[in-house]
Amino acid sequence: MANNIEWFVNRMNSQGGTDSDYADVLFGTIISGNPLKVKISNELVLDRTFLAITETAKKAKLNTGDGVVILRGHGNRDSHVGAQQFVVLDKIGD
Numbered sequence: 112m113a114n115n116i117e118w119f120v121n122r123m124n125s126q127g128g129t130d131s132d133y134a135d136v137l138f139g140t141i142i143s144g145n146p147l148k149v150k151i152s153n154e155l156v157l158d159r160t161f162l163a164i165t166e167t168a169k170k171a172k173l174n175t176g177d178g179v180v181i182l183r184g185h186g187n188r189d190s191h192v193g194a195q196q197f198v199v200l201d202k203i204g205d
């Protein structure tokens with residue numbers, strides 16, 4: 112496992128770029144199911160406008176209070192410069 116992590120870190124470093132060129136993994140809590148709202152921090156609550164939901168997350172039947180794992184990607188050549196995209200990957204736990 113450690114060798115895989117070391118390989119991955121070395122691979123990412125060899126590609127160059129800045130931290131904002133890569134994705135971040137975030138954890139949030141569903142604070143509303145309809146309309147969907149996810150609290151990332153006291154300062155950041157995302158609504159459906161900013162969220163993409165994977166099929167896996169849809170099948171998990173997200174409810175208020177559920178923890179979720181979110182992938183945050185930064186803008187790229189196919190999107191607006193500086194735009195952030197948030198993808199709800201899955202529910203955490205049962």
